[in-house]
Amino acid sequence: MSTFPISIPRPVHPTGVWGWITTIDHKRIGILYGITAFIMFISGGIEATLMRIQLAGPELDIVSAAVYNQLFTMHGTTMIFLAIMPLSAAFFNFVIPLQIGARDVAFPRLNAFSYWTFLGGALMLKLSWIGGATDAGWFGYAPLTSVAQNPGTGIDFWIISLQVLGVASLAASFNFIVTIINMRAPGMTMMRLPLFTWMSFITAILLVLAFPVITVALIELTFDRYFMFNFFNVANGGSVVLWQHLFWVFGHPEVYILILPAMGIVSEVLPVFAKKPLFGYKTVVLAGAIIAFMGWMVWSHHMFTVGLGAVANAVFTVTTMLIAVPTGIKVFNWIGTIWGGSIRFTTPMLYSLGFIAMFLLGGISGVMHAVSAHDAQQQDTYFVPAHIHYVLFGGAIMAILSGIFYWFPKYSGKMYSEKQGKISFWLIMLGQNVTFFPMHFVGLDGMPRRIYTYVEGMGWEFWNGVATGGVFILIIGFLLVIDNIGRNWRNGKPAPADPWDARTLEWSIASPPPEYNFEEIPVVRSLDDWWATKQGGAHKEIPASGGSGDEGHGIHLPQPSYWPMVTAIGLFIAAYGVVFNDLIVPWGIAAIGLVIGFVGVYAWSFEPVNDPEEDSTH
């Protein structure tokens, strides 16, 4: 039924690089996401290291003020949009279908499109270093982003690549919402969903509701920059505060988009290594939902010093303090889970415990910001970076590292080195506290954030030196992590299907899982069904290793496709065309990109999901 005029032969069982390029297998896409995002994490880490070296002592001149501005802007944008979000997306992709007992996501080709679009957006942002990257801070406050203040292409690259990344995130989130609602195995009711899947579900809902707001804000900024519109043009009555509102209406749900998947990972790891069911499953789910709901009512706490007025500040103080309650409930539930358990201190468990401790510290400084009077002292000082690094590094990254080790046997089929993993944990744990804790001191001592240097005698030299030293401990820790993962992925000991004696469905199938995941779609009878199955003495044969495709099982999987990538490439070209809109023919490159994108979409929608020979599908 391939009727599209330009139909080209479909990739059939491609191997090697083409196999990865045309893949629509959620597990492979998950791995692609993970590796790409980890590389981006390293690049963001390099940017941070350069900043810390510059700040190691007073009046150093290792990077210029201009480069320093680009460094902190790119570091923030990279870590949030190119590292933590896609690292979470890597787990969504790999884990969710396995946890709900599905053979793939609801829209496998859309999933591939998400990844390639993300890659395009990520490359676009990072390549903007050539010719000057964005330098207006990761929240790009107006009027720093106006043409008058910032005529270069750095801001344009930032705007357009964020739009491209937004498309990728939205497509992925729609996909996971439908997957989680509609692809659950028989008996897998919503209240039997593993916690990680639950938190991912809430994250996806938050994302589809929050991202359109930043899309609009960026469109407005684009029109201001390209066509001299007046959105943030104070001379014509525009308000720079509107940008702050729109940014944080998106930005605050965004911080829960970053942390909820991390909470989900921790809620998976703790019960497994404490050999106890999660304490208060329903409460944890409900707390997650309440956080997501209340996340919409607190955005102006980022703007306490703008001058919104006493009433607004009081209201947002109260809502911000309230949102700490469901978060606190979760922490108590995690502690309740490990309390009295028979704990195994494996690497993932250590990272999860580290998460609880570090996230709690970040949460406490968060509640300190919540008091608007107190916040006025902390606004724009190093106290704020200290807070955000405790919640996003000590929180999100620690949980992601926990997940990287926890699911390592599943995605690689190998075992990592436990000893090396534990050493890396202690190094990273030590390193982050040495790096980020002194920021509290210099922050309260009045050191502003985003300054490229400081003069001697301010009393900031010692703690800045200490913080820079901590970075090198972190670097050693991460080198050990990379070595552990990289070496053992190739040469590690083969992993059994269920090395941790775990609780959820992904551990009931071989490591790594066969392409079709479940030979037989499981029937779920309870929460933690795989654990219950094992306890019930029911013996279940796990195939030793995965085969490929339909070998003898008669399982028809969606076939690989070129079109998601073609569409993503079209979008990528169009995005570049918007930045360089006056090259050769005005808007010509953007138009070419759009045409390629349209061809991709059309060919995609005419391409049958399944076998090309079969005539039954659309």
Next chain:
Amino acid sequence: MSQDLSGDAHTGHPTAGQYFRIAVILCVITAVEVGIFYLEFLGHWMIPILFVLSTGKFALVAMYYMHLKFDHKLFTYMFVAGFVLAAFVIGFLLILFGVYT
């Protein structure tokens, strides 16, 4: 498992005649809106009246033309979530900007 309601013709969907009647109602409401708009004596009462009438139009299209009345509740929740949140954000921003200036 629930019933498949994804757009079958024979699950109690309205007939062409009903669709037409709804269109007539929509047009009448629009005509009334434009008419009210010229009644200057209404003063500030105009805003709530127009608001209610538009909400009615919105609801009619969503319920009947978009079949939300006949489809699974989940679709309604998905749509209403976005709609209510958008209304909430608009309302809150207006209040904040009122306070600000």
Next chain:
Amino acid sequence: MAQEHAAQIHGEHEDTTTGLNHRKMLMWAFLGSDCMFFGALIATYLVYQGKSLAGPMPVDVFDIPVTSVSTFVLLMSSMSMVLAYAALTKNNLKGFRIWMISTAIMGATFVGFQVYEFSSFAHHHVDINCSSPGELTDYEQHIFDEGCSNGEAHAESHEGLKPQTNLFGTTFYTLTGFHGAHVTLGIVWLLSLLLLSFKKGMITPEKNLDVDLAALYWHFVDVVWIVIFTVVYLFGVFPGF
């Protein structure tokens, strides 16, 4: 199982947990998300309402009767769309095509109205007789004050309303422009389906979902206009708002 059968005729390879179609659920999730998109645009418009420093205001340029007609056309296109869908489910392919064409034409008419409106706003000019100015809006008063001060007979301004003119122009063109872009995309989608229906077996009652999704999108664009018409046009001219 009836439901399995239904899933098959909708072209799905598996039946789903809820029995609902994947694509239809995706569409509704997208529409919920698109509400936030228009919500943010409308919020921007409303926040800046009445804050323009110069140039024409809504009361100067809006022509409510004209916009009422284009609103009427868009509402009718929604009816036409739903009738196309109803015709298809009754296997009346000819009726389907007629209603699809009429929907697309009405959509195009709406976009035509919008183009006309944009261009007339951009070329809005004011010509005031200085001896008998009559009732003036703030903008006209401003032109009167500037142009009639040294004994001229007429005060004129050809500045018009462009996106760059003031905040009203900026927010108005952006909001309605994005709505117009949605309508245009919808027309492309409808015409694609229409062309497809001439190929045998591509548009059938069993595959009504393909049309259903386009219809949902089309109606959504219609309800967004219902909001814009009231909030931007009717409230916009109303002096007390």
